Amino acid sequence: MADVSSALIALLILSPMGLGIDVLQLQNTDFDYWVSEQDMMLVKFFAPWCKKCQKLAPEYENAATRLKGTVTLAEVDCSANSGMCGRFGVNGYPTLKIFRNGKEAAIYNGPHTAVFTHAEGIVQYMQKQVGPSSVSLHSKADLDAFIDNFDASIVGFFPGHGSTQLAEFLKAAATLRESYRFAHTTKAELGVMHDLHTETVLLFRPPRLHSTFETSIEKYDGPINISGLRKFIKDNIFGICPHVTQDNRDKLKGRDLLTAFYDLDYVRDPKGSKYWRNRVLKVASQFQSRSLSFAVADRREFWKELEQEFGLGLSDSGGPPVVTIRTREGHKYTMREEFTRDGKALERFLEDYFAGYLKRFIKSQPAPERNNGPIKVVVAETFEEIVNDPDKDVLIEFYAPSCRHCKNLEPKYVGLGQKLLGNPRIIIAKMDATANDVPNGYDVQGFPTIYFARVGKKDLPLKYEGPREVKDILKFLEREATHRLGQRSTKDEL
Structure with a gap:
């Protein structure tokens, strides 16, 4: 029994963690050692008096427990280790940084909320950071499995590992991995399958979004570098009519956007989900040259916004899509005519929109009958x-x-x-x-x-x-x- 107690005490002395705590407590004296021991580590720099830090603490601990064995989460108390925090340019709390193989790699840029960050957001974000920034593909089965995903896939095809273009591709993948999925191959037969005879990059859209109205693969023809690939992906990843979710909607900001909302569920009802999207795609392809983007979304995921922002009550499930337009200036329009299966109602709505005939939707109280007071x-x-x-x-x-x-x-x-x-x-x-x-x-x-x-x-x-x-x-x-x-x-x- 004495031996067990001695071993436990020794473990606690050597480890920066206490029993039942999954967040590493790092000090000036042991920071470099513990960070260099991990392939990847997320470090929170905080101050005990910081209210945002206090709100983040239980979420961070929760995330550390869920990521245990996958990604290590650590923290540094800057009030007791000011030199360490100054070394990494920490000038606000909390600050989260990602370290790879002992070196600072990036600022954490995951989902933020009123309590700064939720555990779920940390977990999802850090899981995307695990492993290589670009997956190496060795066979057709590898390629097929990689592109059969809910999100789009960017794949580089190269003649060999010594390719300078491959090196540039891997740099771009490391920079953009937070937002997109990357893979690469040096197997010539995989390039031949897609009629490629030189090193290049292909963007594969998710299988669930394939349609007869647009190609499912886009080819990159420019020089392979970070800025060129970033622009290519941004311009092509969504296609004519993407599936908008709460997670990817920020990437569509800055556009005049028409969205068709209906009961969209590619897992439980892939046929119905594709049916209505194809009706939107058919019309969108006719207006593609105009300054308007198109999208579909699950009405249940956005019902609060539809009710509060557009006055559209959606208590009943099923039925045809409801259609809205939101412009970059914040102007809003709704299609009052019911969406028809032949798409003619949507065509009329768009013709009126581009002709300037539509009246903007404005959420407004009635104007008061008397308004002569001091306010x-x-x-x-x-x-x-x-x-x-x-x-x-x-x-x-x-x-x-x-x-x-x-x-x-x-x-x-x-x-x-x-x-x-x-x-x-x-x-x-x-x-x-x-x-x-x-x-x-x-x-x-x-x-x-x-x-x-x-x-x-x-x-x-x-x-x-x-x-x-x-x-x-x-x-x-x-x-x-x-x-x-x-x-x-x-x-x-x-």
């Missing part, structure tokens, strides 16, 4: 008329009815409006940002958020970030307003 109530449909009035400066508060800070601000904001009520050149306004679309240019991430729309600069609203006392807001307005404020006098000190 003008703005809704989405009256925003242009009130806030973008070219002759008036407008201070507008974006609020949420349930927000405690908004309720605390209300009497002060009303007091501000009362002091300026006699000035015809300035408007003090508010808008419920939970019930109305917030226009582009107004970044509302929390409540209350206050902006000032000045005459002549309506396209560049100025965010107010000072104290929320009336006297402080007045000082701001006196400095920024186009004309003198002309305040009402009052006995109360505001």
Whole structure:
């Protein structure tokens, strides 16, 4: 028994982990040793007083347990090991870095949330980092198995391991592995199968998305380097009509995008999923040259967004797709006619869209019948008329009815409006940002958020970030307003 106790004590002395803890606790003295012992390690640099670090801690521990035996997760307390954190340029907490074979390889760039990172996001992200950045393929069976995947596959074909182009391909794979799947082969017969007689790269779209409306393979013809491959993949990976999910939707940002939402499930209902997508593809192929991208998505995955952003209630399952368009400027359109199997309704919708006949969808409360108080109530449909009035400066508060800070601000904001009520050149306004679309240019991430729309600069609203006392807001307005404020006098000190 004594021998067992002695062995256990020795184990605890030698190991930077305590019993029941799967996150390595690293110090200045042992950091280099433990990092060099691992093929790959994720290291969290933190400070005990940091609230984000405190929220991340249980998620990080959970991820470490789930990844045990696959990827090692470690952490460094920067308050006790400032030299180590300074060495790796840590200037904010928490900071996560990936190390490979003892050397810093990359900043962790996985899924972020309000609590910084979820365990599931860490697990999925780090699992993609395991193994080589590009898989070596030796046979047709290897190639077939690799491209038979839910995601697209990028495969390089080379004459031998000494190829300089292969070396460039592997550099690109190491850089882009977080976003795409790579493989390579030096087997000439695999290239011949695809009629390749020189070293090049092919992009294979997922088998579930194959259709008669587009090729399932795209060939890269440029010089093989990181920038060229990145552009080639970005331009071709989605094809005419990709399957959009919560995981890949950010990659489609910056486009004018039409999305058809229906009960899409390639596992349980591949036939139905393909049927409706093919109907969209048929129409999309006719409008492909226009400045609009197309996609399909599972309505159940996006039902909250459809309900809140487009007013589309989707309680019933099944049925034809519902169609929306969201532009880069944030404008929204919905197809009110039912999607027909021949695609004619979608064609009419698109013809009206490109002709400029469609009315934008705006989520808006009804405009109030009376609006003469010290605070003008703005809704989405009256925003242009009130806030973008070219002759008036407008201070507008974006609020949420349930927000405690908004309720605390209300009497002060009303007091501000009362002091300026006699000035015809300035408007003090508010808008419920939970019930109305917030226009582009107004970044509302929390409540209350206050902006000032000045005459002549309506396209560049100025965010107010000072104290929320009336006297402080007045000082701001006196400095920024186009004309003198002309305040009402009052006995109360505001």
